[in-house]
Amino acid sequence: xxxxxxxxxxxxxxxxxxxxxxxxxxxxxxxxxxxxxxxxxxxxxxxxxxxxxxxxxxxxxxxxxxxxxxxxxxxxxxxxxxxxxxxxxxxxxxxxxxxxxxxxxxxxxxxxxxxxxxxxxxxxxxxxx
Amino acid sequence: xxxxxxxxxxxxxxxxxxxxxxxxxxxxxxxxxxxxxxxxxxxxxxxxxxxxxxxxxxxxxxxxxxxxxxxxxxxxxxxxxxxxxxxxxxxxxxxxxxxxxxxxxxxxxxxxxxxxxxxxxxxxxxxxxxxxxxxxxxxxxxxxxxxxxxxxxxxxxxxxxxxxxxxxxxxxxxxxxxxxxxxxxxxxxxxxxxxxxxxxxxxxxxxxxxxxxxxxxxxxxxxxxxxxxxxxxxxxxxxxxxxxxxxxxxxxxxxxxxxxxxxxxxxxxxxxxxxxxxxxxxxxxxxxxxxxxxxxxxxxxxxxxxxxxxxxxxxxxxxxxxxxxxxxxxxxxxxxxxxxxxxxxxxxxxxxxxxxxxxxxxxxxxxxxxxxxxxxxxxxxxxxxxxxxxxxxxxxxxxxxxxxxxxxxxxxxxxxxxxxxxxxxxxxxxxxxxxxxxxxxxxxxxxxxxxxxxxxxxxxxxxxxxxxxxxxxxxxxxxxxxxxxxxxxxxxxxxxxxxxxxxxxxxxxxxxxxxxxxxxxxxxxxxxxxxxxxxxxxxxxxxxxxxxxxxxxxxxxxxxxxxxxxxxxxxxxxxxxxxxxxxxxxxxxxxxxxxxxxxxxxxxxxxxxxxxxxxxxxxxxxxxxxxxxxxxxxxxxxxxxxxxxxxxxxxxxxxxxxxxxxxxxxxxxxxxxxxxxxxxxx
Numbered sequence: 001x002x003x004x005x006x007x008x009x010x011x012x013x014x015x016x017x018x019x020x021x022x023x024x025x026x027x028x029x030x031x032x033x034x035x036x037x038x039x040x041x042x043x044x045x046x047x048x049x050x051x052x053x054x055x056x057x058x059x060x061x062x063x064x065x066x067x068x069x070x071x072x073x074x075x076x077x078x079x080x081x082x083x084x085x086x087x088x089x090x091x092x093x094x095x096x097x098x099x100x101x102x103x104x105x106x107x108x109x110x111x112x113x114x115x116x117x118x119x120x121x122x123x124x125x126x127x128x129x
Numbered sequence: 130x131x132x133x134x135x136x137x138x139x140x141x142x143x144x145x146x147x148x149x150x151x152x153x154x155x156x157x158x159x160x161x162x163x164x165x166x167x168x169x170x171x172x173x174x175x176x177x178x179x180x181x182x183x184x185x186x187x188x189x190x191x192x193x194x195x196x197x198x199x200x201x202x203x204x205x206x207x208x209x210x211x212x213x214x215x216x217x218x219x220x221x222x223x224x225x226x227x228x229x230x231x232x233x234x235x236x237x238x239x240x241x242x243x244x245x246x247x248x249x250x251x252x253x254x255x256x257x258x259x260x261x262x263x264x265x266x267x268x269x270x271x272x273x274x275x276x277x278x279x280x281x282x283x284x285x286x287x288x289x290x291x292x293x294x295x296x297x298x299x300x301x302x303x304x305x306x307x308x309x310x311x312x313x314x315x316x317x318x319x320x321x322x323x324x325x326x327x328x329x330x331x332x333x334x335x336x337x338x339x340x341x342x343x344x345x346x347x348x349x350x351x352x353x354x355x356x357x358x359x360x361x362x363x364x365x366x367x368x369x370x371x372x373x374x375x376x377x378x379x380x381x382x383x384x385x386x387x388x389x390x391x392x393x394x395x396x397x398x399x400x401x402x403x404x405x406x407x408x409x410x411x412x413x414x415x416x417x418x419x420x421x422x423x424x425x426x427x428x429x430x431x432x433x434x435x436x437x438x439x440x441x442x443x444x445x446x447x448x449x450x451x452x453x454x455x456x457x458x459x460x461x462x463x464x465x466x467x468x469x470x471x472x473x474x475x476x477x478x479x480x481x482x483x484x485x486x487x488x489x490x491x492x493x494x495x496x497x498x499x500x501x502x503x504x505x506x507x508x509x510x511x512x513x514x515x516x517x518x519x520x521x522x523x524x525x526x527x528x529x530x531x532x533x534x535x536x537x538x539x540x541x542x543x544x545x546x547x548x549x550x551x552x553x554x555x556x557x558x559x560x561x562x563x564x565x566x567x568x569x570x571x572x573x574x575x576x577x578x579x580x581x582x583x584x585x586x587x588x589x590x591x592x593x594x595x596x597x598x599x600x601x602x603x604x605x606x607x608x609x610x611x612x613x614x615x616x617x618x619x620x621x622x623x624x625x626x627x628x629x630x631x632x633x634x635x636x637x638x639x640x641x642x643x644x645x646x647x648x649x650x651x652x653x654x655x656x657x658x659x660x661x662x663x664x665x666x667x668x669x670x671x672x673x674x675x676x677x678x679x680x681x682x683x684x685x686x687x688x689x690x691x692x693x694x695x696x697x698x699x700x701x702x703x704x705x706x707x708x709x710x711x712x713x714x715x716x717x718x719x720x721x722x723x724x725x726x727x728x729x730x731x732x733x734x735x736x737x738x739x740x741x742x743x744x745x746x747x748x749x750x751x752x753x754x755x756x757x758x759x760x761x762x763x764x765x766x767x768x769x770x771x772x773x774x775x776x777x778x779x780x781x782x783x784x785x786x787x788x789x790x791x792x793x794x795x796x797x798x799x800x801x802x803x804x805x806x807x808x809x810x811x
Contacts, residue, residue: 012593018600025604087592094647109596109629112603 003123007050008033009040009067010085011059019054022112027120037062041070044077052123054106057086068100081126083119154438161434168427172420179420187405188390194364195392195403198349202396216326345378369393369402377401476547476567482560484509484521496569498541509565514538521549529553534570546570581639588636595632599625634766637697638749641773648694648777652801654685655727658692659720662699669707670716678717686720688727688798689805694774695798698782701767702731702794709735709792725804726780729796737788746784747772779805 006029008019016033023029032050034040038061040053053071057064064084071077084097087108097105104122106115212230219226345366365388366378388404395401470477476493480486489504497504497512504512510521517535524531531551536544548568555561602622610618640646663677670677688695706716714734721728738746750765772782779799786792799805 012597014597015593018597018604021604022600025607087589087596108592109599112600115600 003051003120005030005050007053010056011035022115026112027116037067044074052081054083054085057084081123083122154442157434157438161431164427165431168424172424175420191390191392191405198403199394202394213326218329222328363406365404367402367404369400478565480509481562493567496537496545496567498539512537514544546574581643584635584639588632591632595629631764634764634770637770638766648691650689650691650778652689655688656681656686658695662696665700666703674713675710676715678715682720686727687800689802690778690798698771698774701771706731706733709733725800726797727800732793734791737790738786738792739788779808
């Protein structure tokens with residue numbers, strides 16, 4: 001089954017717009033964008049099941065880490081691949097994230113084409129395992 | 130030598146202080162006055178002693194002189210009387226008999242004559258003698274050789290007879306002039322002695338008179354040489370039996386003072402007197418210089434003492450003033466130094482040659498969070514953390530100035546970064562000691578952290594909008610657009626790239642400086658990276674029509690690197706080479722294995738790196754000159770980051786460049802993990 005459904009969580013409307021547009025236009029994917037960790041959790045617990053989730057790390061309210069922890073507590077989403085979106089990667093954080101089951105770290109700024117390729121790659125590697 | 134003299138003077142001065150104390154000037158004055166009065170007294174005493182001795186000698190001389198004159202006079206009188214006696218008993222009393230007797234008596238006399246009165250009724254002239262009539266006789270005496278006539282009457286029998294004879298003679302006009310009969314008159318210095326002769330055959334009247342002219346000059350001259358130097362005084366003989374004591378000798382005497390010595394003489398029953406009066410040169414010649422010399426010495430000593438006193442007083446005064454000035458100056462200097470020491474913001478510690486603290490200022494105490502006094506006696510190295518302590522203990526032995534960044538171990542447990550500067554010195558006595566200056570680096574470190582924080586925040590905040598712009602441009606370029614719109618989009622894209630590159634560099638620098646940059650190194654063939662790099666810079670090369678000279682090695686090129694970071698380094702170096710190459714030039718890239726390292730060489734044909742810039746080449750924000758900066762763009766971070774990345778991977782970048790002959794960068798990469806680890810540790 002190919003990748004088709006992606007959830008994007010970012011507090012920046014422009015980023016949400018661009019990521020959604022890139023994934024739709026370049027990847028032919030269906031995208032649901034949420035502005036905060038809380039609304040994402042609400043959607044997920046409401047029965048929405050994306051193939052992969054893109055989480056911005058630095059968000060007001062629930063940040064990427066907290067949101068991820070909450071997602072993993074949802075029974076349906078313990079294995080859903082999650083990618084982190086960040087402008088700044090600290091080496092110690094990287095390790096922690098990987099331990100928590102972050103499939104991939106996507107850095108800002110990104111090129112739309114690269115982003116689509118990276119997301120597909122991440123999803124595929126998750127499928128293999 | 131000078132020192133020992135100085136010490137001697139010091140000792141003397143000290144001794145003087147001990148002996149006299151503050152009474153020194155008074156003592157000096159008293160000694161001066163004493164010496165003056167002593168010398169004056171001694172001089173006066175000697176002067177009077179001398180005077181007395183002189184007076185005594187003169188008195189003795191005079192007495193002796195008088196005795197001699199008296200002897201002569203007595204001798205003459207005796208001879209005359211003896212001659213008179215002989216003539217009184219002469220068988221034939223006449224001139225020839227007299228001549229026979231008197232011939233050997235002439236030595237004391239001017240003249241000696243016999244006047245026969247038995248046949249002379251009228252005054253007669255006989256030889257040089259004129260004799261009046263009667264029983265009285267007045268003698269006119271012609272002085273031989275001198276030519277002057279002198280009337281001299283001499284009565285050797287008795288005064289009243291002679292006086293009456295004189296009066297009668299004057300009355301009768303038988304004599305030319307008369308007066309009281311003097312032993313001496315006129316300018317002849319002498320006296321006439323007349324002795325009446327009674328012949329035994331006619332004893333009733335004198336037969337004649339024996340006349341003798343005596344000359345004092347002859348008598349005194351004979352004595353003078355023997356006894357008295359007459360220039361010292363005036364020797365006079367006066368007739369003491371006459372009123373007013375007329376002078377008999379010398380004829381012309383200078384009017385001098387009163388006689389101070391006298392001795393009596395007698396001649397033929399008349400009283401004469403030998404007198405000494407002060408002469409012109411008397412005192413002057415007899416004067417001794419000794420009293421004057423003594424007084425002079427005393428005066429000199431007094432003057433010298435006064436001079437010494439003066440100089441002592443002056444020098445003491447000067448010393449007092451100087452000591453006041455000096456002590457003021459010292460106090461002032463001390464105060465200034467103390468103010469500097471106490472209020473300096475850097476920590477200042479003085480310690481002995483064993484590193485023990487002798488003195489510490491407030492700033493040093495504040496850094497160590499303890500009172501200043503608590504630091505005294507402590508060992509310097511013990512104030513630092515163990516690593517710094519070891520370094521300091523190693524240093525102390527060589528005692529050369531030392532500067533280093535170390536960490537203080539504050540009493541409250543805080544580690545304080547400081548710049549330590551040790552200045553070894555020697556005290557005037559040769560004792561080694563040192564000053565240690567501590568500059569607190571906490572604020573500097575804080576500022577550095579703030580700077581990095583600022584860069585981090587700014588970079589992060591720039592990245593988000595940049596992402597939006599970049600993605601938008603990329604998505605937009607997929608749309609159908611006019612040619613102009615495409616050109617504008619390209620311009621936007623390339624500038625976004627440039628901005629992104631700068632931000633990436635800033636973030637890398639921050640990560641490198643705080644040591645937070647993570648690398649993923651593996652030992653593998655890096656040929657794919659090299660190919661990738663060439664691919665990436667191809668568009669830039671094409672723009673300037675540059676050629677690449679690169680032969681891909683046939684064997685694997687093994688290095689222990691982080692591929693992405695190596696790519697970044699090579700792109701940086703090649704971008705620089707491209708930037709500085711003239712159009713249509715060649716850029717070469719080569720790779721070869723060398724023992725533990727793999728050497729990559731990037732060579733261009735640009736202007737090369739100026740000599741003066743090489744030392745700054747790998748520093749952040751470095752550019753050869755401002756002109757290039759504008760011409761070529763770039764932040765000046767590329768080489769700094771590249772160099773640090775390669776270092777972190779365990780390699781190094783070196784430059785081989787001659788100005789005008791292009792630049793040649795050598796990138797040495799570790800061949801395996803062990804080499805990398807060893808190099809990084811170094």
